[in-house]
Amino acid sequence: MIVLAGILNVMELKQNILGIEFTNPTVLASGIWGVTASGWRCVAKNGAGAITTKSLWDKEHKGHPNPTIISNEYWSLNAVGIPDAGPEKAREEIASYMADHPVYPEQSRRTPLVANIVSNSKEGFGEIAKVIAELKPDAIEVNISCPNVEDELGKPFACSKPDAAGVTEAVKKHTGDIPVFVKLSPNVNNIGEIAKAVVGAGADGITAINTVGPGMAIDLKSRKPILSNRVGGLSGRAIKPVAVRCVADCYKATDGKVPIIGTGGIYTGEDALEIMMAGASLVGIGTAIWDRGEEVFKKVCEEMSEWCDANDVKDLSEIIGSIHK
Amino acid sequence: MSCGCKKNNVPKTYKIVSIKKETEQVQTFTFDVSLGARPGQFVMVWLPGVDEVPMSVSMDDGKNLSITFFQVGDMTTELAKCKVGDLVGLRGPLGTHYEWKKGQHLILVAGGYGAAPMYFVANEAVKDECTVDFIVGARSKDLLLYTDEIKKLENTNLHIATDDGSEGHKGYNTEILEKLINQRLSSTERQSASGEASKNTPLDSTPCEEPHSRKASVFACGPEMMLKRISDICAEEEVTCFLSLERYMKCGYGLCGNCCMDPLGIRVCKDGPVISNDICRQLTEFGAYHRDELGRKKKF
Ligand SMILES: Cc1cc2nc3c(=O)[nH]c(=O)nc-3n(C[C@H](O)[C@H](O)[C@H](O)COP(=O)(O)OP(=O)(O)OC[C@H]3O[C@@H](n4cnc5c(N)ncnc54)[C@H](O)[C@@H]3O)c2cc1C
Ligand SMILES: Cc1cc2nc3c(=O)[nH]c(=O)nc-3n(C[C@H](O)[C@H](O)[C@H](O)COP(=O)(O)O)c2cc1C
Ligand code: FES
Numbered sequence: 001m002i003v004l005a006g007i008l009n010v011m012e013l014k015q016n017i018l019g020i021e022f023t024n025p026t027v028l029a030s031g032i033w034g035v036t037a038s039g040w041r042c043v044a045k046n047g048a049g050a051i052t053t054k055s056l057w058d059k060e061h062k063g064h065p066n067p068t069i070i071s072n073e074y075w076s077l078n079a080v081g082i083p084d085a086g087p088e089k090a091r092e093e094i095a096s097y098m099a100d101h102p103v104y105p106e107q108s109r110r111t112p113l114v115a116n117i118v119s120n121s122k123e124g125f126g127e128i129a130k131v132i133a134e135l136k137p138d139a140i141e142v143n144i145s146c147p148n149v150e151d152e153l154g155k156p157f158a159c160s161k162p163d164a165a166g167v168t169e170a171v172k173k174h175t176g177d178i179p180v181f182v183k184l185s186p187n188v189n190n191i192g193e194i195a196k197a198v199v200g201a202g203a204d205g206i207t208a209i210n211t212v213g214p215g216m217a218i219d220l221k222s223r224k225p226i227l228s229n230r231v232g233g234l235s236g237r238a239i240k241p242v243a244v245r246c247v248a249d250c251y252k253a254t255d256g257k258v259p260i261i262g263t264g265g266i267y268t269g270e271d272a273l274e275i276m277m278a279g280a281s282l283v284g285i286g287t288a289i290w291d292r293g294e295e296v297f298k299k300v301c302e303e304m305s306e307w308c309d310a311n312d313v314k315d316l317s318e319i320i321g322s323i324h325k
Numbered sequence: 326m327s328c329g330c331k332k333n334n335v336p337k338t339y340k341i342v343s344i345k346k347e348t349e350q351v352q353t354f355t356f357d358v359s360l361g362a363r364p365g366q367f368v369m370v371w372l373p374g375v376d377e378v379p380m381s382v383s384m385d386d387g388k389n390l391s392i393t394f395f396q397v398g399d400m401t402t403e404l405a406k407c408k409v410g411d412l413v414g415l416r417g418p419l420g421t422h423y424e425w426k427k428g429q430h431l432i433l434v435a436g437g438y439g440a441a442p443m444y445f446v447a448n449e450a451v452k453d454e455c456t457v458d459f460i461v462g463a464r465s466k467d468l469l470l471y472t473d474e475i476k477k478l479e480n481t482n483l484h485i486a487t488d489d490g491s492e493g494h495k496g497y498n499t500e501i502l503e504k505l506i507n508q509r510l511s512s513t514e515r516q517s518a519s520g521e522a523s524k525n526t527p528l529d530s531t532p533c534e535e536p537h538s539r540k541a542s543v544f545a546c547g548p549e550m551m552l553k554r555i556s557d558i559c560a561e562e563e564v565t566c567f568l569s570l571e572r573y574m575k576c577g578y579g580l581c582g583n584c585c586m587d588p589l590g591i592r593v594c595k596d597g598p599v600i601s602n603d604i605c606r607q608l609t610e611f612g613a614y615h616r617d618e619l620g621r622k623k624k625f
Binding site for chain 1: 332333334335336337338369371373374375376377378412414416575576578579580581582583585586587588589590591592616618619620621
């Protein structure tokens, strides 16, 4: 805790997790503002504690036609379909992020970068893990849980213990000492079991959750589904209770031994504290950017600090996983 | 107003109430809805089963909203087949819009479909006692857009440029812009040298009370290489300038990041499409490259 001018107590939100310094627990969730290094920098400038890239493929991958993303104040549905130009672009953007800022050198990096990777096979995951590990991001997040490419790729790997563990092993073979978070799906019977399986296979941390569903929205007058893919993953406010429960299950199943990036419907400092009480050490923020603007990271941090001060919390460790204590 | 205030970005379908064929390749659709759009803003236009693409609003008079579009590829070819009474999805209005001061002088430069959103600017600005120089460019006379409508606007001077000289100045519309700015600057210098205020400069045909309102602003919408030239001219001459940029859009409201521009990372859908030239000058990709739907760079 730092004491400013002797009157105002401001809770410190800094943590060291798996050897990475996070100035605060907010993390830009994958797939939001995540296409270019310039976008990541812009989010970092707005106060995010870490940045996650959009999912990076081992080869070029086309997404779905528009409409791909629709939102109202309760939820978003997206079926972007994980478009990506492949490793060459990933190399260029990550290298650019690591280098000095081309216009404002004082804004040069050192907001940690989490490179999110995806593939349609264990081998593919291994390949992209190898490519990305060479670029030395601060951490790697493995997306085995996207619900809106099911037509093309079948059930996500996150829906089966052996598949989830297999991908984790394939990735870990190439990642050396770079921490690996595996991103899980809420759309399973027992997310705790999957969490246990990936940690057993070497995952250093867990991200929970990817989008819920999938869901569908229909235009009444034309009587047609709005998303071109017909269905899409649900995110935003509406999914927070699911995310909180999933984080609680993952924490319990892994005895609180690995850090969890709690993601899903986090809009406010109170939302962040709630998912941390369920077991998250870091909180992913995605859809809320639409609602609260790019300042959402700063706002969430301020609200967390205020709540902690008002409730006499001295350190985030008092909060994390508190429901299990 | 940005989309964030409305808390709804789910398209709804509306009926086309009228269709105007502007040229062989261009049509204007008017819908049975107003979305309260301001000049410069855009909407995402959805054709169920086909695609959803961004289109500038070419008019929103509080009762009806219109778009004016070129037939270029799959989506716009399908859209061009629509008839009065057909349903088209719209969401928005999205992004930033043009702003002016009461009585200000505006120089509008339009290329391609740009004449349509710029007509919306002029139509609203003259209601605020603004005076307008409206420069429209096209390859030839039969491709010019909105010139009849512009001629009917009060306090508006229409200037035409065609590549083949079939109407107006033979050459680029940016050449007319340079000429107008130079005239304006030289007469301002003349008058300030003689101790007079610049209120009768050729581009300030209407007298105004506020000194700031006599400062002209340049607004432009059209192909990026045209915008780049305008950006250079205005930077050199130190004229205030705002430009309508275009990038590949998915969400249209600042979530996906597909429309980010290097190196600032601003999102054209949310922080634009109307962007001040001061910012444009910092965007190294402006006039150099854009990105496709996979985020891959494409040179202009
Ligand atoms: C803010 C904004 C306002 C626009 N306003 C107008 C307008 O008022 N009138 C008009 O005729 N055109 C406008 N456009 C361009 C219009 O979006 C494209 O012409 C249209 O998307 C072409 O689609 P298509 O399937 O027919 O062609 P395609 O063959 O698919 O593409 C032709 C060109 O359009 C671009 N394009 C395709 N999809 C998108 C997308 N989702 N976002 C951005 N660009 C895309 C492609 O990059 C390509 O360069 C605007 C674009 C933007 C970004
Ligand atoms: C537009 C959009 C794109 C997304 N793309 C990805 C992606 O590429 N990879 C991934 O792992 N998750 C992706 N997600 C899921 C988010 O990272 C996050 O897990 C989910 O949206 C829940 O968090 P939120 O409610 O804060 O948005 C995407 C979500 C949205 C809304
Ligand atoms: S189109 Fe999605 S952020 Fe601009």
